[in-house]
Amino acid sequence: MAGFGVFSVAAGEPRVGWRSGGEVVDLSALGAVFCSDSLNPLMAQGPAAWDDAVGRAREHEGPRSRIEEVTLRLPFEVAGYIDFYSSLEHATNVGRMFRPGADPLPRNWRWLPAGYDGRAGSVAVSGTDVVRPRGQFADEDGAPVFAPSKRLDFELELGFVVGVPSRPGEPIPADRFAEHVFGVVVVNDWSARDIQAWETVPLGPFLGKSFLTSVSAWVTPLSLLEEHRVEAPVQDPPPLPYLAAGRDWALDVDLAVELNGAVVSRGNARTLYWTMPQQLAHATSNGSAVRTGDLMASGTISGPERGSEGSLIELTRNGTEPLELPDGAKRTFLEDGDELVLRANAGGLELGEVRGRVVAPA
Amino acid sequence: MAGFGVFSVAAGEPRVGWRSGGEVVDLSALGAVFCSDSLNPLMAQGPAAWDDAVGRAREHEGPRSRIEEVTLRLPFEVAGYIDFYSSLEHATNVGRMFRPGADPLPRNWRWLPAGYDGRAGSVAVSGTDVVRPRGQFADEDGAPVFAPSKRLDFELELGFVVGVPSRPGEPIPADRFAEHVFGVVVVNDWSARDIQAWETVPLGPFLGKSFLTSVSAWVTPLSLLEEHRVEAPVQDPPPLPYLAAGRDWALDVDLAVELNGAVVSRGNARTLYWTMPQQLAHATSNGSAVRTGDLMASGTISGPERGSEGSLIELTRNGTEPLELPDGAKRTFLEDGDELVLRANAGGLELGEVRGRVVAPA
Numbered sequence: 001m002a003g004f005g006v007f008s009v010a011a012g013e014p015r016v017g018w019r020s021g022g023e024v025v026d027l028s029a030l031g032a033v034f035c036s037d038s039l040n041p042l043m044a045q046g047p048a049a050w051d052d053a054v055g056r057a058r059e060h061e062g063p064r065s066r067i068e069e070v071t072l073r074l075p076f077e078v079a080g081y082i083d084f085y086s087s088l089e090h091a092t093n094v095g096r097m098f099r100p101g102a103d104p105l106p107r108n109w110r111w112l113p114a115g116y117d118g119r120a121g122s123v124a125v126s127g128t129d130v131v132r133p134r135g136q137f138a139d140e141d142g143a144p145v146f147a148p149s150k151r152l153d154f155e156l157e158l159g160f161v162v163g164v165p166s167r168p169g170e171p172i173p174a175d176r177f178a179e180h181v182f183g184v185v186v187v188n189d190w191s192a193r194d195i196q197a198w199e200t201v202p203l204g205p206f207l208g209k210s211f212l213t214s215v216s217a218w219v220t221p222l223s224l225l226e227e228h229r230v231e232a233p234v235q236d237p238p239p240l241p242y243l244a245a246g247r248d249w250a251l252d253v254d255l256a257v258e259l260n261g262a263v264v265s266r267g268n269a270r271t272l273y274w275t276m277p278q279q280l281a282h283a284t285s286n287g288s289a290v291r292t293g294d295l296m297a298s299g300t301i302s303g304p305e306r307g308s309e310g311s312l313i314e315l316t317r318n319g320t321e322p323l324e325l326p327d328g329a330k331r332t333f334l335e336d337g338d339e340l341v342l343r344a345n346a347g348g349l350e351l352g353e354v355r356g357r358v359v360a361p362a
Numbered sequence: 363m364a365g366f367g368v369f370s371v372a373a374g375e376p377r378v379g380w381r382s383g384g385e386v387v388d389l390s391a392l393g394a395v396f397c398s399d400s401l402n403p404l405m406a407q408g409p410a411a412w413d414d415a416v417g418r419a420r421e422h423e424g425p426r427s428r429i430e431e432v433t434l435r436l437p438f439e440v441a442g443y444i445d446f447y448s449s450l451e452h453a454t455n456v457g458r459m460f461r462p463g464a465d466p467l468p469r470n471w472r473w474l475p476a477g478y479d480g481r482a483g484s485v486a487v488s489g490t491d492v493v494r495p496r497g498q499f500a501d502e503d504g505a506p507v508f509a510p511s512k513r514l515d516f517e518l519e520l521g522f523v524v525g526v527p528s529r530p531g532e533p534i535p536a537d538r539f540a541e542h543v544f545g546v547v548v549v550n551d552w553s554a555r556d557i558q559a560w561e562t563v564p565l566g567p568f569l570g571k572s573f574l575t576s577v578s579a580w581v582t583p584l585s586l587l588e589e590h591r592v593e594a595p596v597q598d599p600p601p602l603p604y605l606a607a608g609r610d611w612a613l614d615v616d617l618a619v620e621l622n623g624a625v626v627s628r629g630n631a632r633t634l635y636w637t638m639p640q641q642l643a644h645a646t647s648n649g650s651a652v653r654t655g656d657l658m659a660s661g662t663i664s665g666p667e668r669g670s671e672g673s674l675i676e677l678t679r680n681g682t683e684p685l686e687l688p689d690g691a692k693r694t695f696l697e698d699g700d701e702l703v704l705r706a707n708a709g710g711l712e713l714g715e716v717r718g719r720v721v722a723p724a
Contacts, residue, residue, distance in 0.1 A: 080483050085565060106563050111506045112498050116565040117479040117572070121442050121653050122530070131531050133648035136474050136602065144473045146602045146647070168484070168574075169493050169724065195648065201468050203447060203478040204566025210479070211648040212530075240498065240508045285508070286495035286557065286573040287723075291483050361649075362531065 001350040003183065003218035004039055004057070006073040009065055014073055016042065018057035019218045019352070024070050026063040030056055039076045039219060043163035043182040044292045050163070050182060054221050072217035074125040075185075076161055079293035081123055081213065082283055083157075083189060083205075084115040086274035088233075090302040093314045110237060113274035113282050115299075118189075119210035123295065126186075126217050130356045132336065133211035135195035148361050149192035151319070152334040156257055156310035156342050157187040158269050159297035160276050161219055162290045169287040174246030177277035180290065183219040184251070186344045187297045188354045190214065193313055193333070215295070216352025228252045228346040232275050239278070242285055246277025251346065255301060257310070258341040262326050265315060267308035269301055269344070336360045363712040365545065365580035366401055366419070368435040371427055376435055378404065380419035381580045381714070386432050388425040392418055401438045401581060405525035405544040406654045412525065412544060416583050434579035436487040437547075438523055441655035443485055443575065444645055445519075445551060445567075446477040448636035450595075452664040455676045472599060475636035475644050477661075480551075481572035485657060488548075488579050492718045494698065495573035497557035510723050511554035513681070514696040518619055518672035518704050519549040520631050521659035522638050523581055524652045531649040536608030539639035542652065545581040546613070548706045549659045550716045552576065555675055555695070577657070578714025590614045590708040594637050601640070604647055608639025613708065617663060619672070620703040624687050627677060629670035631663055631706070698722045 001019045008014045014037040015028040027034040030053075033041040042053060085091055088105075091114075095104025108114065132148050139145045163182030166172055172180055189209060196208025232250035250270040257265040279296055300310040309315045312333055316322055319332035334340065338358045344351040363381045370376045376399040377390040389396040392415075395403040404415060447453055450467075453476075457466025470476065494510050501507045525544030528534055534542055551571060558570025594612035612632040619627040641658055662672040671677045674695055678684055681694035696702065700720045706713040 080481060108506070108560055108563070112561065114561070114565050114568075116568050117481050119442060119479050119650060120482065121656070122650050124530075131649055134533075135648045136644075144470070144602065146604050168486075171496075192648070198470055199474065199476065200564070200566075201470070202562070202566070203476050204562075204564070206476075206478050207645070207648045207650070210645075210650040240506065242508050282498075283569070283572075286497045286554070286569045287493055288481060288484050288569070288572040294483070 001218060001352065002224060003220040003352060005075045005218045006037060006039065007070040008073065009070050018060065022067050023064045024067060025057065025060055027057055027060060029062050030060060037073065040292050043076060043161065046164050047179060050221055051223055054223060072125055072127065074123065075217055075219050077293045078120040078123045078295050079291035081118040081120040082115050082296045083118045083299060084113050084274065084279050084297065085299040086113050086272050086279065087299055087301050088273040089271065089304050090300040090310060090314065093302060093309065097318045112243070113279045115279065115283065116204045118213060122210050123213045123215060126214055126352065126354045128212065128214055128356060130190055130212055130358045132358060132361050133192050133195065134361055135192055135207050137194035137198040144198065149194055150333070151193035152358060153191045153193050153312045154340050155189040155191055155300040156255060156265070157189055157297045157299060157301060158251065158253065158344065159185050159187040159215065159295050161185060162294035163292055165291045166284060166289045168289045171284040171287065172280055172290065174243065174277035174281040177246060177249065177280055178222055181222055181280065183221045184225060184351065185219050186216040186342050186351050186354045188214040188342050188356060189297060214354050214356050216354050218352030220351050224349060225251060225346060230270050233271065233273060235273065243278050243281060246275045246281065249275040249277045253351065254345045256343045258343070259331065260325060260339055264323055265307060265309055267301055267303035267310065271303050272298055272301060334358045363580060363714065364586060365582040365714060366404070367437045367580045368399060368401065369432040370435065371432050380422065384429050385426045386429060387419065387422055389419055389422060391424050392422060399435065402654050405438060405523065408526050409541060412583055413585055416585060434487055434489065436485065437579055437581050439655045440482040440485045440657050441653035443480040443482040444477050444658045445480045445661060446475050446636065446641050446659065447661040448475050448634050448641065449661055449663050450635040451633065451666050452662040452672060452676065455664060455671065459680045475641045477641065477645065478566045480575060484572050485575045485577060488576055488714065488716045490574065490576055490718060492552055492574055492720045494720060494723050495554050495557065496723055497554055497569050499556035499560040506560065511556055512695070513555035514720065515553045515555050515674045516696070516702050517551040517553055517662040518617060518627070519551055519659045519661060519663060520613065520615065520706065521547050521549040521577065521657050523547060524656035525654060527653045528646060528651050530651045533646040533649060534642050534652065536605065536639035536643040539608060539611065539642055540584055543584055543642065545583045546587060546713065547581050548578040548704050548713050548716045550576040550704050550718060551659060576716050576718050578716050580714030582713050586711060587613055587708055592632050595633065595635060597635065605640050605643055608637050608643065611637040611639045615713065616707045618705045620705065621693065622687060622701055626685055627669060627671055629663060629665035629672065633665050634660055634663060696720045
């Protein structure tokens with residue numbers, strides 16, 4: 001595992017660290033931006049400083065701690081959070097379940113990377129407990145109730161984090177992606193499917209998502225992923241000119257989901273239809289600025305094969321085909337006590353994991 | 363006009379001021395929280411400090427400047443931005459236009475205050491130019507194009523600003539609204555209807571809104587609106603218990619919209635179906651925390667009479683009945699050079715205006 005994060009030891013101050021295998025290297029001796037409780041000061045400095053920081057971090061002889069001995073913090077202050085919907089297979093799976101007989105894809109889906117603003121204040125670091133949310137949803141008989149969600153799910157995603165801000169009115173073309181983006185995190189966009197289903201028309205996801213979004217404690221700098229870039233799947237129809245570039249930014253990253261220790265899904269991020277540079281170009285195409293700490297996530301990553309879906313609602317066909325775990329237990333949606341881990345691996349380079357245990361509401 | 367804001371004079375530092383008629387009183391001598399470039403430090407202190415601040419601000423003999431002589435800043439650092447959809451008349455008008463023949467209201471509309479997360483980083487202070495956004499939309503023949511919006515609109519809203527934060531997992535019941543909320547602003551949720559229409563299914567509003575949201579430079583403390591509280595319209599069906607309180611928080615605030623100096627709409631905020639305490643209770647019902655600086659806006663406020671609609675798409679019946687201005691000019695949507703002003707008045711107490719001029723994209 002490698003990447004930048006923020007940690008503290010015992011009652012000490014938070015500082016920036018470099019993950020190296022099972023250890024964390026304390027970088028605070030390297031300068032002011034490393035003596036911080038977030039990566040934002042480093043992220044704001046831009047690509048030359050980032051490359052320099054990676055080089056220095058790898059060689060730094062600072063204090064090391066075993067990962068079990070440190071407290072990991074949310075690695076960056078989240079300025080804004082946008083969640084996309086960029087997996088063709090995921091959008092198709094969901095469309096088939098909820099609009100049977102119709103074209104599973106919304107009519108705009110192949111024309112733009114669909115996305116929405118999420119709740120930045122609800123983003124927390126891996127390891128944060130997932131308190132089963134209460135909310136309003138339609139019960140079996142269709143009547144609205146307010147109760148703990150019965151259909152708690154995960155969503156396997158990758159996200160990128162903006163370092164260098166832009167100004168209002170200045171879109172970021174896809175080919176300038178790397179001038180603004182610091183690195184990549186693994187994201188679990190926890191979802192309460194019953195709350196989501198009842199609220200989503202006409203304004204989109206809201207309380208079915210905003211109880212918690214978990215990100216890995218480690219941000220993998222973009223430069224470390226350079227050799228894992230591949231060409232994205234062909235787009236048909238070809239995108240409009242403002243979305244035409246950035247097709248060489250699919251990431252060959254193996255993904256796995258573990259539920260109570262058993263692998264329940266395996267996929268790869270290179271199957272995503274829309275790439276990260278296209279997402280950033282679209283999100284800024286109307287002149288909306290980005291800020292240091294903006295998080296933009298891919299949306300659920302599902303592959304074409306059975307067993308590569310990035311959510312339980314897809315893996316279990318909307319709860320009709322329960323997963324059977326090695327101990328004989330069955331799952332449609334998450335139960336209290338379940339522990340879920342998302343893992344991502346780029347040719348041996350492990351990205352940060354995202355771990356969460358479901359707990360009953362107070 | 364009365365309320366707290368942030369201003370600077372010439373090249374001086376920003377500080378907190380109190381608006382009193384046509385003047386701004388410099389409050390920086392009153393303590394550290396008033397020597398700030400945002401109201402957030404004051405807002406975080408809670409109701410007792412807010413009441414004390416109002417009392418001291420009104421009596422303070424600090425330096426005064428004419429409003430024309432100061433630069434007004436965004437009055438608070440926006441942590442998160444949620445936009446609701448709480449006007450029955452607006453939701454009905456929009457439903458009739460876009461789903462003719464069907465029930466104009468979504469099936470969940472009378473059960474919960476529908477809302478979505480907006481882009482906090484795009485909130486700017488009154489007076490900020492409205493650069494006509496570019497975006498993707500379906501042209502006359504239905505083919506997607508990327509071009510400057512042809513259907514630029516305004517949305518007349520009131521918003522409230524959170525002062526005292528909450529913790530994750532701790533919903534804020536409607537009857538504890540005043541313990542957390544600092545005050546009220548006027549909001550213009552500028553909207554590009556063509557971009558919005560093309561993108562909105564299935565994830566809701568995104569780039570059709572995120573180019574700019576304007577707020578008044580003055581935040582009116584909740585205590586000043588106390589005597590303008592009235593009972594909200596009866597709700598049928600009665601709301602679920604978690605949304606039952608807060609019905610005595612409709613605000614008797616007269617609203618007006620001026621386009622190029624001519625009043626084109628007049629209404630009142632008391633017609634809103636869902637109240638601010640209900641909105642806050644709903645937004646936190648899943649355990650999502652609020653932070654100092656969270657902005658939550660009402661959604662477009664439209665009244666039941668013709669001429670009380672809070673957007674051009676409603677005033678002009680989706681562009682089919684142009685407005686005729688006193689100088690003979692006609693408008694369906696906003697044209698470059700147009701200046702739009704939102705005004706709000708509670709029994710003689712003016713809330714801050716929201717002003718914006720439309721300019722062509724660069």
